[in-house]
Every structure is written in structure tokens, then in C-alpha cells.
Amino acid sequence: MLTTHPFDDDKLREECGVFGVHGAEGASAIVALGLHALQHRGQEAAGITSYDGKDFHTHRAMGHVAGNFDRDDVIRALGGDVACGHVRYSTTGETALRNVQPLYADLSSGGFAIAHNGNISNAATLRRELVRRGSIFQSTSDTEVIIHLVATSNYRTLLDRFIDALKRVEGAYSLICMTREGMIACRDPLGIRPLVMGRLGESVIFASETVALDVVGADFIRSVDPGELIVVTSGNEIRSHRPFGDHHPRPCIFEHVYFSRPDSIVDGTSIYSVRKAIGAQLAIENPVQADLVIPVPDSGVPAAIGYAQQSGIPFELGIIRSHYVGRTFIQPGDKVRHLGVKLKHNANRALIQGKSIVLIDDSIVRGTTSLKIVQMMRDAGAREVHxxxxxxxxxxxCFYGVDTPEREKLLAHKLDIEGMRNFIHADSLDFVSIDGLYKALGEQQRADIRPQYCDACFTGDYPTRLTDLDDHDTGDQLALLAERVV
Structure with a gap:
């Protein structure tokens, strides 16, 4: 059977990445390259929609960008100088082609395509209202709620109808939309999910991360501001709208910890540099006597470098990762399933044997990965594992577009740190503090009132209403919220 790799079911995962191009010859080929750079943000499905001045064209498929969009016939069929694309994970909801984005609809004003990164936390409430009024949904995605809100708005222009729709939704969104008139890009008023703008020659590009601009050779212009709506029309004319008033931004702090690629720039700061600074702060707060600092690859590498530099303990690659193992593989039986752990990570036994080591990872979710890694180190002869x-x-x-297990499955919800240490069988276990994380990001500490980031996964301080979660009387609403497929 096909199943998730043992190391892939114990990470927080971004649910998607978006990329759009306006005014470039062969726009769909550029989008495909941009999606390659954003593949880490969603590895279950990908899609591209283009517009050639007359017709919209869409290709959506399960699986990676490579294999689906590296064929000439597919790209040729996606003609036009305007295109947008999407890579996605599903969460506990349905993994099906009908949920793959961009989603497309023929509205009274013409074709409308949308690619969404985030999660609408009142989607179930809105969906129930729309269905009651006669809307017919084709997917289980919360993104389709936005399309129906646009379609049923009483405003005259499409832009006003789009703004009207967004004023009714709660939660997090970075959106790239295509119409016959051009492209619209926007972020939610708190800027929880990222979105940047660049230029490739005269064409305008939007992407979830700056690394996607780098890959296609585009110049970074700036981040799309929280609550900003940017319209690009013929001739690549850019107009900025701010229809949501002033809000205190709360971008997702986990973009710095794990989600974004290390070579991306977020809020003017190098992700790689921030992760090294987090590692250094971790060493200041939680020192230990050891022989080696070893990262859990690949996400733990920058923090481990920072920890090693701050502590003076040598950095070594004590775990070797195979980059030729996909997210799924055949596991016929428990014995082979257990051995499959070593397909992706294997201990560097000659280095580890007899040593006291510090393992650095970005997070603990369910704890199953940490348990396996610690045991792997002990099997390789490590004297101590910290x-x-x-x-x-x-x-x-998280209810803002991150694939998080139910709270009851989070190890840190069930156990204190000592209990977690016992669970993973480590000699010691420590985490960077919330104030230490903010220090690594250049802040003095986390503000008690109006903190600088969305850190709800650590603190429980959710920056928006969670309407669907609060409505405990409607099982269907809670089920749709749990799906969180975008």
C-alpha cells in the first residue's frame, strides 16, 4: 500500500504555496519554475491556470510539479501571458483532484481563477449560509467559499465584489486571483501568511517566498503589505488598495522557524540568519556538556550551526539524509515499515560511537520522529543523547493554513518537558523560550499585548476569531474546520 514516510507524519506542514505572473510571454512555464521553488510548501498536488486574452486554461494534477509540468505539451496547452499556480498539501480532509487549485469559475463578469494560501476560520459557517441560499459547491475546500461570496455579492464591479467577499471571511489568506481584466494579489489584514512581489523585465510576479523570485530570475520589489490588495492590469499597471483599515500585523512566526526555505528573505531578514540566531539563543538558554552538535536534517541544520558556534561544541553531520526517497513508498508489513525509517535518515556510526551528542531539531509535534532519531543515535553507540x-x-x-494534528495528539499538550524527555528516551530535553525566539528575531521579548507575530501554536493566543471552532452545536462545521483543505 502507499503510505506516508515515517518521518513525514511528524512535522508541521505548510498547506500550500502560490505563484503568479502577469504580462510575460510563456507565463505558465515561468509559473512552473516558481512552483518548483515552492515545492516544500505542498507536495501532494499542483495546478496552473493561464489566460490568453480570450480563454482560461487549467491543468491540475496530483503529485509533484516535476512529472506534471515538465512536459512541453502541458505547458503549450497553458497559453497566454498571465498565469497563476498552486502547490498544496491536504490535511485530515480529502486528497482529491476537485480540491486542487487554482479553482476556477465562470461568474457573471467572466472567468475567475483563485489560488489561496491559508485557512478561512469561518468557512463552515459561511458555507452553510451559502448552501441555504442556493450555492452548489464542487469541492470541500474553504477557498471555494470565497468564489461563492464574490458571485453572490451585490456590488457592481468585480473588484468591489471581491473586497466585499473578503470582508466577510475570518482567518488567514494570501491570494492570487485572475480575471479577464488582470491579476489581483492580496494578504489578510494581519499578514499571517506571506506574499511578495517582484519583476521580471516588465512583467509583475507574486510568490509565497522570495526564493521563487530568485529561481525565475526576477527582482524582489517588496512584500505585499498586510491588508493590501494589489491590482495589475494591461500594460502591467499596478494599483494598490487598502480596504480593510489599519490593523496590527501578526505574521506567522513559524515561517522563520521552519516553513520558509533557508534561502528566502522574510520581512527583510534572511531566514538562514534567523535560524542560526535561534540556535545561538538555544545554546545560551540551554547549555550542555557534549562532544558534538548534530542537526536533524535538513531543517535542523542552521540552528545547529548557531548552537555549535555559540557553545564552542564542534558541529558534525551525524545523521545522513537520503534525498532520493519520496514522501510515500511501499511498506508490506511491520518489519519492513520499521526498516523504512532508515531509508531517509541513517546514523553516521563511525562519528557517533562513544560520543555525547546534542541533537538539534526545529520542533517536536507528535514526538514519534524524535523517539526514532534518539533511538537511532543510541543504536549507533552514542554515550549520551541530549x-x-x-x-x-x-x-x-493552528487554524491559519498549517497542517497541525488535533491538540490531543501534540506531545507538548499531553506532557510536560520531563514527560516529553521520558517519551523520546533522551538524556535531556530543552526548548528555546518564547522570549528567546523573539530575541533571535530582533525583538527584546514577546509583548504581552499585541505581540509582533502569530505564535498561537506555542501560546494559544489566536489573533482572530475562530467562529467555526466556537460553534460546538454544528458537527458539520467542526468537521469542515478540521479538514482545512486549501
């Missing part, structure tokens, strides 16, 4: 985590304990679920 675990250090480059984020605070993850005690709360």
Missing part, C-alpha cells in the same frame, strides 16, 4: 529544540513547545493547533 535533545535541543529551536522553537518553544507546540501545545496548540
Amino acid at each position: 535533545m535541543r529544540i529551536a522553537s518553544p513547545p507546540t501545545r496548540h493547533s
Whole structure:
């Protein structure tokens, strides 16, 4: 059977990445390259929609960008100089082609395509209202709620109808939309999910991360501001709208910890540099006597470098990762399933044997990966295994577009740190503090009132209403919220 790799079911995962191009010859080929760079943000499905001035064209498929969009016939069929694309994970909801984005609809004003990164936390409430009024849904995605809100708005222009729709939704969104008139890009008023703008020659590009601009050779212009709506029309004319008033931004702090690629720039700061600073802060707060600092690859590498530099303990690659193992593989039986752990990570036994080591990872979610890694180190002859985590304990679920297990499955919700240490069988276990994380990001500490980031997964301080979660009387609403497929 096909199943998730043992190391892939114990990470917080971004649910998607978006990329759009306006005014470039062969726009769909550029989008495909951009999606390659964003593949880490969603590896279950990908899609591209283009517009050639007359017709919209869409290709959506399960699986990676490579294999689906590296064929000439597919790209040729996606003609036009305007295109947008999407890579996605599903969560506990349905993995099906009908949920793959961009989603497309023929509205009264013409074709409308949308690619969404985030999660609408009142989607179930809105969906129930729309269905009652006669809307017919084709997917289980919360993104389709936005399309129906646009379609049923009483405003005259499409832009006003789109703004009207967004004023009714709660939660997190970075959106790239295509119409016959051009492209619209926007972020939610708190800027929880990222979105940047660049230029490739005269064409305008939007992407979830700056690394996607780098890959296609585009110049970074700036981040799309929280609550900003940017319209690009013929001739690549850019107009900025701010229809949501002033809000205190709360971008997702986990972009810095794990989600974004290390070579991306977020809020003007190098992700790689921030992760090294987190590692250094972790060493200041939680020192230990050891022979080696070893990262859990690949996400723990920058923090481990920072920890090693701050502590003076040598950095070594004590775990070797195979980059030729996909997310799924055949596991016929428990014995082979257990051995499959070593397909992706294997201990560097000659280095580890007889040593006291510090393992650095970005987070602990369910704890199953940490348990396996610690045991792998002991099997390789490690004398002591100390675990250090480059984020605070993850005690709360995310409702803003991150694939988080139910809170009851989070190890830090069930156990204190000593209990977690016992669970993973480490000699010691420590996490960077919430104030330490903010220090690594250049802040003095976390503000008690109006903190600078969304850190709800650590603190439980959710920056928006969670309407669907609060409505405990409607099972269907809670089920749709739990799906969180975007």
C-alpha cells in the first residue's frame, strides 16, 4: 500500500504555496519554475491556470510539479501571458483532484481563477449560509467559499465584489486571483501568511517566498503589505488598495522557524540568519556538556550551526539524509515499515560511537520522529543523547493554513518537558523560550499585548476569531474546520 514516510507524519506542514505572473510571454512555464521553488510548501498536488486574452486554461494534477509540468505539451496547452499556480498539501480532509487549485469559475463578469494560501476560520459557517441560499459547491475546500461570496455579492464591479467577499471571511489568506481584466494579489489584514512581489523585465510576479523570485530570475520589489490588495492590469499597471483599515500585523512566526526555505528573505531578514540566531539563543538558554552538535536534517541544520558556534561544541553531520526517497513508498508489513525509517535518515556510526551528542531539531509535534532519531543515535553507540529544540513547545493547533494534528495528539499538550524527555528516551530535553525566539528575531521579548507575530501554536493566543471552532452545536462545521483543505 502507499503510505506516508515515517518521518513525514511528524512535522508541521505548510498547506500550500502560490505563484503568479502577469504580462510575460510563456507565463505558465515561468509559473512552473516558481512552483518548483515552492515545492516544500505542498507536495501532494499542483495546478496552473493561464489566460490568453480570450480563454482560461487549467491543468491540475496530483503529485509533484516535476512529472506534471515538465512536459512541453502541458505547458503549450497553458497559453497566454498571465498565469497563476498552486502547490498544496491536504490535511485530515480529502486528497482529491476537485480540491486542487487554482479553482476556477465562470461568474457573471467572466472567468475567475483563485489560488489561496491559508485557512478561512469561518468557512463552515459561511458555507452553510451559502448552501441555504442556493450555492452548489464542487469541492470541500474553504477557498471555494470565497468564489461563492464574490458571485453572490451585490456590488457592481468585480473588484468591489471581491473586497466585499473578503470582508466577510475570518482567518488567514494570501491570494492570487485572475480575471479577464488582470491579476489581483492580496494578504489578510494581519499578514499571517506571506506574499511578495517582484519583476521580471516588465512583467509583475507574486510568490509565497522570495526564493521563487530568485529561481525565475526576477527582482524582489517588496512584500505585499498586510491588508493590501494589489491590482495589475494591461500594460502591467499596478494599483494598490487598502480596504480593510489599519490593523496590527501578526505574521506567522513559524515561517522563520521552519516553513520558509533557508534561502528566502522574510520581512527583510534572511531566514538562514534567523535560524542560526535561534540556535545561538538555544545554546545560551540551554547549555550542555557534549562532544558534538548534530542537526536533524535538513531543517535542523542552521540552528545547529548557531548552537555549535555559540557553545564552542564542534558541529558534525551525524545523521545522513537520503534525498532520493519520496514522501510515500511501499511498506508490506511491520518489519519492513520499521526498516523504512532508515531509508531517509541513517546514523553516521563511525562519528557517533562513544560520543555525547546534542541533537538539534526545529520542533517536536507528535514526538514519534524524535523517539526514532534518539533511538537511532543510541543504536549507533552514542554515550549520551541530549535533545535541543529551536522553537518553544507546540501545545496548540493552528487554524491559519498549517497542517497541525488535533491538540490531543501534540506531545507538548499531553506532557510536560520531563514527560516529553521520558517519551523520546533522551538524556535531556530543552526548548528555546518564547522570549528567546523573539530575541533571535530582533525583538527584546514577546509583548504581552499585541505581540509582533502569530505564535498561537506555542501560546494559544489566536489573533482572530475562530467562529467555526466556537460553534460546538454544528458537527458539520467542526468537521469542515478540521479538514482545512486549501
